Amino acid sequence: MKKRALFTVPISILLIAVIVTSFFLLSLKPNATGISQAQKLSEYSKPAVVRIIDYAVVEWQFNDYYPEVEALLQELDYQTVIGGSGSGAIISPDGYIVTNAHVVEGAKMQEADLANAAFEQLVALVAEHFQVDYNEAYEYMVTYTQYTKVTRALKVILPGGDVLDGEVKSYGAPINEGKDVAVLKVEGKNLPTLPLGKSETIEDQDNIWVLGYPAAAESDLLSPDSSLVSSMNAGQISATSKKTEQGSPVIQLNAAATHGNSGGPVINEKGEIVGLLTFRGDTVNGQEVQGFNFAVPVDTVKEFVNQAGAKNTSSPTDQLFKEGLTLYWGGYYKNALEKFEAVQRLFPNHPEIKQYITNTQKKADDSKILWSDYRTIFYIVDGVAALLIILLMVFTFAMKPKTAVASTQKNTIPDLNGDGKMDIEDIIIALQKQQKEDKKKDE
Structure with a gap:
């Protein structure tokens, strides 16, 4: 057994090391601890934040022949565009969007x-152009101008650049009238989404982030594509129990926000929507004061989501x-590239996917090995190793070597000289006796 153990035990130890190594390699997971929580939230959330433009085109008929006014109206193509823009968040893969009611009031x-x-x-444009009093311009224009047609439009611009028609599915009321929430619907499939949180989890001084398309972030110096990129500003919850004059609950926060942010999501550290930005605090000496903004809490938002028949679910695009x-x-x-390409197949106009695919392709040669991709092979190798260990142990300790069986055959040479023991004389006598018998046979 000892000789066998010298051979089998080292092999068994080696096989055990193989099994332990495979379990260690399978347990290795991507380490993203070097990426801040804010950066993760930004990358996860921005693809689901949209710009909303609600406007109407009013066409005019001018009934006077004052040439200067006629020329101005011709420059305007006898049209006036009225409306505004805000922000919103996609909450379902099939295109339901939450925003403020006042954003889509038109x-x-x-x-x-x-x-x-x-x-x-x-009228304001005419008064400014001709440098006349507003009331004077109003009296003139109301006499000689009338509208002939009003064309409405509600557009939702996705971060990837798609411009989709929006439809209001449920509607609260503008800020000073009630609950400032609206739910829109656009046609879509596998759209990026954001999850809705719970109002009961919101506490004072919780870290939050406001996402949207603030007008203050726009500039003539920026490229046209920059208008598709949303902003994300950090802050904290300042108060959770305030209400509007109409009795609707609001939460106060100190994150910077301005025109265009209205309807944009306020998210927590889990990336959940906890509110929609709705209005700012009063101005001081005609100036906006940052750090005093208000949001509709998420439970109020859910009321209108339910009215619209929408379901807040994530999409395969989000997970991948x-x-x-x-x-x-x-x-x-290399493994990331597979995921990003799958995202592109599901939702080709994902705003970030082309850049990430390009980056991963450039870095593919430096890619680490994701051992969990070889899980099946490891399991087979571990199974074979375990079976070999069992066989080696059985061979070493359970199977005993055969031992020689002691001879029990009695001595066939008799005691011929009568001294009570077998010795050389008995052998000589036996040989002589055999020779005599052989001689007789020959005769």
């Missing part, structure tokens, strides 16, 4: 109200993109 206004608002804008980012940040570029 879609719910009466045609005459839109025409009146456009007329006031036109997050998995790809984790692999990318961990240095597993």
Whole structure:
């Protein structure tokens, strides 16, 4: 047994080392600890944040022949565009979007109200152009101008550049009238999404981030594509129990925000929507004061999501993109590339995917090995190794070597000289006796 053990035990130890090594390699996971939580949230969330443009085109008929006014209206193509823009967040793969009611207020206004608002804008332009009093310009224009047509439009611009028609599915009321929430629907499939959190989890001084398309972040010096990139500003919850004059709950936060941020999501450290930015604090000496902004809490948002018949679910695009980012940040570029290419197949106009595919292709030669891809092979090798260990142990300790059986055959040479023992004399006598018998046979 000892000789066998000298051979089998080292082999068994080697096989055990193989099994331990395989389990260690399989346990290795991408390490993204070098990436800040804010950066992760930004990459996860921005693809689901959209710009919303609600506008109407009012066409005019001018009934006077004052040439200077006629020339101005010709420059305007006898049209006035009225409306505004805001932000929103996609909450379902099939295109449901949450935003503020006041962002899409024009879609719910009466045609005459839109025409009146456009007329006031036109009068202000005429007064400024001709350097006359507003009231004087108003009296003149109301006499000789009337609207002939109002064309509404509600557009949703995705971060990837797609411009989609939006439809209001549920609607609260503008800021000073009630709950400032609206739910829109666009046609889509496998769209990036954001999850809705719970209002009960919001506490004072919680870290939050506001996402959207603030007008203050726009500039003539920026490229046209820059308008597709949302901003994300950090802050904290300042108060959780405030209400509007109409009794609707709001949460106060100190993250910077401005025009265009309205309707944009406020997210927590888990990337969940905890509110929609709705309005800012009062101005001081005519100036906006940052750090005093308010949001509609997420439970209020859910009321309108339910009214619209929408379901807040994530999409395969979300999961694959997050998995790809984790692999990318961990240095597993080849594996990340597979995930990113899968995202592109599901949702070709994902805003970040082309750049990530390019980056992973450039870094592919430096990619780490993701051992979990070889899990099946490891399991087979481990199974064979375990079986060999068992066989070696059985061979070493259970199977005993055969031992020689002691002879029990009695001595066939008799005691011929009568001394009570067999010795050389007995052998000589036996040989002589045999020779005599052989001789007789020959005769």
